[in-house]
Amino acid sequence: MTDTPQDPHSESESQVPDGGRTVDLAIEQELAESYLTYAMSTIVDRALPDVRDGLKPSQRRILVAMNDLNLSPGRKHSKCAGIVGETMKKYHPHGDQAIYPTLVNMAQEWKTRYLLIDKQGNFGSIDPDPPAAMRYTEARMHRHTTELLDDLKLDTVEWQANFDETVDEPRYLPARFPNLLVNGSVGIAVGMACSIPPHNLGEICDAITRMVDEPDLELRELMEMVPGPDFPTGGIICGRRGIVDAYSTGRGRVTVRAKIQQETTPRGRELLIVSEMPYQVSKNEGVIEKIKQQIRNDKLTDIANVVDESSNRAGMRLVIELKRGADPTAVENQLYRLTPLQSTFSIISIALVKGQPRTLSLSELIKHYIAHRRDVIRRRTAYRLMQAQQEAHRIEGLIYAVCDIDEVIRLIRESQTREEAIDKLMARGFRIPPDHQHAPKIPARLLAQSADSPIALTRVQAESIGRLQLIQLVGLEIEHLVANYAKLVEQIEEYESILASPARVDQIVKDETADLKSKYADERRTVIQEGEVGELNLAELTPVERVAVTITHTGYAKRLPVEEYRVQNRGGKGVIGSKSREGDFTEHVFVSSTHDDLLCFTDRGRVFRIKVFEIPEASRTSRGTAIINMLNLQQDERVRAFMPISDFEKGEYFLLFATKKGLVKRTALKDYRNVNSAGIIAVNLKDDDELMGVIWTAGNDHVLLGTRRGMAIRFNESDARVMGRAAAGVKGIDLAGGDSVVGLIKIPEGEEADLLTITVNGYGKRTPTSEYLVQAEDGARPQSRGGKGRRDIVTAGRNGQVAAVRRVTDADSLMLITQHGMVVRVQADTIRQTGRATQGVRVISIRDDDQVTSVAAIREDEDAEDITDQPQADAPPESSEDN
Missing domain, CATH: 3.30.1360.40 (Gyrase A; domain 2)
Structure with a gap:
């Protein structure tokens, strides 16, 4: 028969080794199961603390290794390299780069509230400087650590084999010290993280003691004892809302300030x-x-x-x-x-409960600690009971032997081997007759046991007799044995009483907790301040007073009491005098209350609100603080107008906005009462538009818009219906192609003045605002909104386009600023008054390559006897009761 040739590749794939098998698995299922296995391994073995001792495996193994090396607080410090080596050798084979930083963290007082490592050498700093290499530093266990390890050898915890099964290591520590509650823990696992804050030991001890008796204690009562975290670096926690969330649900955020x-x-x-x-x-x-x-x-x-x-x-x-x-x-x-200097600490109280990660409230964390301590005390007591019972059993045999010492010696002398002697002792029955010479000294319990029938010794008792020395056979030895036996019986009864009484166990928990508090508790370091960040009412901390606020052309603001601006001597001049930078000058000045609001409108249609008291107080000669530092402005965003407001609900006042594209919008002032520190939209603008001006109006005022090509329109504000805050507005003037609005003027009812128009080439004129009314048979009237307006100034030829329009009186003075930084002050009454549609006169001589960019009214305070007599920033009047 001829073999059929086969593809060697397919043959190798189809063959199965003897005793093996193949299993078809979906790759999605295999990846999911493998990833979950890896994730749980990371969670349990590395990242999350055990709820009982508050330690992660790496921390626990370092402390156990130090305990093996007997590095107790009373011993000399030992090289950290040796500690790391011992830990790596016996318990944690993950390299010194994983072990040494963990050891260092437990020794740094700015990271650990109650230290677990007593350090010696350079362990870094909060700067942060790195620690020295482990070959240079030394350490030993801190006193707090001895409380964690106390009773470890009394069968109080569960043990497991180490990584190579050569020694056993504890799964958790007895932890008389509530480490998780007072030191917290931070760790990042796969898909979850823990961030448990540290607390004050004294407060936690009080809470533990209270919850032993009242396990259903309400959070409110619990927080009377534990008001919040207590960080090792101190600081100030702002508000309690995040603390309440964290303590009730296990998750919360607290704001911490320096x-x-x-x-x-x-x-x-x-x-x-x-x-x-x-x-x-x-x-x-x-x-x-x-x-x-x-x-x-x-x-x-x-x-x-x-x-x-x-x-x-x-x-x-x-x-x-x-x-x-x-x-x-x-x-x-x-x-x-x-x-x-202000940061947020996220609280995520996730810990391992019986090997499973759980999110725990504060009361649950305390309850798990109490349950752990109860278990440790029961196991410790049971271990001690067993040890006492075994020792009492051994001493019972010795007492029987000493009371019949002649017979014991005879049996031993007749035996050929040790085993034969042990067997003879176990076979012989022992009893203590009532008339025995030592009977008055023997405990009644032993006499009663042998009263009816002789007592057969156990092997343990027989071997103990075999180990007796001749010197112990003297008559006085019975008194020593009886005293030890009585003490052991007393201990046995005590241990049995503890195990039979949950109340006794709870009392031990409370006693040990009180002992911890007396030995280690200290003062709270972190202050808890009432009021959340952003909700702190600084107005309540600021006295109400009248202040003068000045804002310069380049945006520097300051405030100081009005009294600083008064004359010093009768008949003298005022004392105001700010040292402004060259080219800067005071443009806005107003008197206000420290509790008034200041609305700041930007060219992008946004409005911000700050309190007047938030403007830093400065000296008379100080320039002030940049206003941009108080506002959350975007890049290249500029403030167009400032408006102090004492009450948004007073009177029927409106805000009227004008944009570069000729739109106007009128909105009730009260619609802007809820402006926040982040700013809100004051007027909706198109992408290529910007806000040119804002004025307040009383309902019957006239409005005048001036354009870059020399047009002007005057209309009644009522022509623009009242709109909502986010509206875009309506057409205020019909602009010709390429034209734009350069200024917004308010003409109060019955108050005529002059309109000052300045062109980019330095020419200008004053024209009575009455000339912008339309003369009709029934008298002069304003134009209708949305028209093309009337010619204000000729912009052809020498003048150039309009740079700015302003409403002025003869007493006003102005500052003209050019593109190249030239600043010229002129008095308004020196500019000739002419009619509409004229060219005007030269106001400022500038170079051919320069041009006027802006015109500002001067709030020049040096010549003022009283700041209250100066022109004020545009704002609604205050009510009579405030004056």
């Missing part, structure tokens, strides 16, 4: 001193570098210098030096907002 004090140097320089850091925030990389970065980015403009004066003796001391005139409170708030 502790900052304000100091003043003898030279009057303001300092901010950081004495405590948020938990898990490094000093150099986390805080100092971030502060310097924000200074470079012009976010923190009032900080002059940052100096780290921390030392081992003085502790944490980070000095932030402020510039002169800076408001320390405002800078402190900026530091919280812009740097890690």
Whole structure:
């Protein structure tokens, strides 16, 4: 028969070794099962702590290895390299790069609330500096660790074989010390993570003691004893909402702030001193570098210098030096907002319960600890009971032997071997007659046992007799044996009583907890501050006072009490005088209450609201603080208008907006009462449009729009119906091709003034606003909204297009700014008054390659006797009861 040739590849694939088998599996199922197996292995063996001792396997093995090396608190420190080697050799074969950092973390006081390792040498710092190599550092167990390991050899825990099955290791520790509750734990597993915060030992001990008696204690009562986490680095927890969430559900978020004090140097320089850091925030990389970065980015403009004066003796001391005139409170708030001096700690209370990960509330964590301690106490007591019973049993045999010592000696002398002697002792019955010379000394319990029939010795008792020395056969030995036996009987009865009474077990739990508190409890480090971040009502901390607020053309703001602006002597001049940078000047000034709101409108149609007291108070000569540091502006976004508001509900006032494309929108002022710090949309703009101006109106005012090509339209505000806050508006003026709005003017009812128009080439004119009315048979009237308007100024030829329009009186002064930075001040009454549709006169001489870009009214305070007499920023009037 001829063999049929086969493909060798197909033959090898189809063959199955002897005794083997093939199983067809779906690859999706195999991957899912293998991944779940790997994930659970990571969760159980590496990342999550056991709820009983609060340790992850790597931490537990290091402490057990140190216990094997007898590195107790009273012993000398030992090289960390030896500890790591012992751990790796016997328990944790994952390399020194995994073991040594774990050891270091348990010795760093800024990471571990109650240290488990007593260190010696360079173990790093919060800066963060790395620790020295393990060959240079030394360690031993801390006193807290001895409480974790106490009773380990008393059969209190379960044991398992190590990785190579040469020795056994504990699955968990007896943990008299509530490590998980007081030190917390942080770990990242596959698909889950734990982040349990540390707590104060004294508070946790109080809660444990209370919950032993009242296991159904309500969260409110529990938080009276444990108000919140207690971080090793101290700090301030803002609010209790996140704490309540975490304690009730196992998950929550708390905001932690650094502790900052304000100091003043003898030279009057303001300092901010950081004495405590948020938990898990490094000093150099986390805080100092971030502060310097924000200074470079012009976010923190009032900080002059940052100096780290921390030392081992003085502790944490980070000095932030402020510039002169800076408001320390405002800078402190900026530091919280812009740097890690305020951070969020996420609480995820996941721990292993009987090998399974579970999310636990605070009360559940405490209950599991109490249940663990009850189990440890029962097992310890049962072990001690067994040991006492065995010893009592052995001593019973010795007492029988000493009472009949002559017979014991005879049996031993007649025996040829040790085994024969043991057997003869076990075969002979022993009893103590009532008339025996030692009978008065023998416990009644033993006399009763042998009263009816002789007692046969067990092998243990017989072997103990065989080990007796001749010197122990003297008559006084019976007294020593009886005393030991009585003590053991007393212990046995005590242990049996404990095991029979759950109340006795609970009392031991409470006694041991009270002992822990007396030995190790310390003061709380972390302060819990009422009020969530963002909800802290600073207005309640700020007194109500009248202040003057000034804002410069380049956006620097400051406030100071109105009294600072009064004359110093009768008949003198005022004392205001700010040292502005060259080219800058005060453009807005108003008197307001510190509790008033300031609306800030940007060219992108957004509005922000800040409180007046949030503007830093500064000296008269200070330039102030950049307003952009107080607002969450986007890149290249500019503030177009400022409007102080004392009450959004007073009167029937409106805000009227005008855009570059000629749209206007009128909205009730009260619609902007809920503006938040992040800003909201004040007017919806198209992509190619921008906000040009905002004014408040009283309902019957006239509005005038001026355009770049010299057109102007005056109409009644009522022509623009009231719209919602997010509306886009309606047409205010019909613009010719290429034209755009450059200014928005309010003409209050019955108050006529002049319209100042300035062109880019430096020409301008003043025209009475009455000339922009339409003359009709029934009198002068405004135009209708949406028309083309009337010619305001000729823009052809020398003038060029319009740069700005302003409403002025003869007493006003103006500042003209050119493209190349030229700034010229002119008095309004020096500009000739002419009619509409004229060319005007030269106002400013500029170079051929330059042009006027903007015109601002000057709020020049140096000549003022009283700030209240100065032109104020456009804002609704206050009610009579405030005046």
